[in-house]
Amino acid sequence: ETGVTQTPRHLVMGMTNKKSLKCEQHLGHNAMYWYKQSAKKPLELMFVYSLEERVENNSVPSRFSPECPNSSHLFLHLHTLQPEDSALYLCASTKGAGGAGELFFGEGSRLTVL
Amino acid sequence: AQKITQTQPGMFVQEKEAVTLDCTYDTSDPSYGLFWYKQPSSGEMIFLIYQGSYDQQNATEGRYSLNFQKARKSANLVISASQLGDSAMYFCAMREGDGVSSASKIIFGSGTRLSIRP
Numbered sequence: 211e212t213g214v215t216q217t218p219r220h221l222v223m224g225m226t227n228k229k230s231l232k233c234e235q236h237l238g239h240n241a242m243y244w245y246k247q248s249a250k251k252p253l254e255l256m257f258v259y260s261l262e263e264r265v266e267n268n269s270v271p272s273r274f275s276p277e278c279p280n281s282s283h284l285f286l287h288l289h290t291l292q293p294e295d296s297a298l299y300l301c302a303s304t305k306g307a308g309g310a311g312e313l314f315f316g317e318g319s320r321l322t323v324l
Numbered sequence: 325a326q327k328i329t330q331t332q333p334g335m336f337v338q339e340k341e342a343v344t345l346d347c348t349y350d351t352s353d354p355s356y357g358l359f360w361y362k363q364p365s366s367g368e369m370i371f372l373i374y375q376g377s378y379d380q381q382n383a384t385e386g387r388y389s390l391n392f393q394k395a396r397k398s399a400n401l402v403i404s405a406s407q408l409g410d411s412a413m414y415f416c417a418m419r420e421g422d423g424v425s426s427a428s429k430i431i432f433g434s435g436t437r438l439s440i441r442p
Binding site for chain 2: 239241243245251253255258259260263264298300302305306310311312313314315317318
């Protein structure tokens with residue numbers, strides 16, 4: 211099992227569809243992240259989840275809805291997206307609680323909105 | 325607010341030469357962490373090196389070293405003896421706080437595309 215697994219790897223959806231991206235980590239980490247990577251912008255932090263709190267980037271539109279049912283799973287629910295939402299969505303996890311706290315990334319979900 | 329700046333969109337370097345990738349940051353938090361990541365064309369993000377704001381010595385990991393100049397708020401990555409496999413995007417990132425809070429924000433710079441010439 212790889213450390214951080216994202217599914218699906220590729221997703222094509224229409225603007226009226228509802229879909230979800232899934233992330234699972236097998237590293238025993240206690241914080242999980244969603245980032246958006248598009249060609250025209252640097253990696254954009256969307257959401258951070260830990261057992262204690264949720265942190266979000268206030269500029270993320272409400273058509274993106276995160277869900278973190280437990281410390282190993284993270285979802286990004288997508289509804290009524292726009293073409294500009296097409297991007298690579300990266301999930302990451304970290305141990306937190308001191309140390310370097312580096313992020314471990316999944317391979318990403320490539321989203322195309324038609 | 326925290327900010328990371330990478331001013332070199334792209335660089336070309338001859339194989340076996342050393343290369344320095346620039347990164348400057350801005351934060352008002354006295355405790356923070358700095359990271360460098362590599363993203364090859366395959367897309368995966370690979371952690372390279374970490375520097376804590378209170379670390380007295382510059383971090384080193386194999387051919388990677390971080391030239392940390394706290395007063396100048398810079399954290400440049402130095403790659404010694406570059407190899408063809410070093411061709412990739414390189415991102416500088418910063419976390420405010422000491423990382424004890426597990427929901428720390430980690431933000432990234434815009435990246436530098438490094439190309440190694442044979």
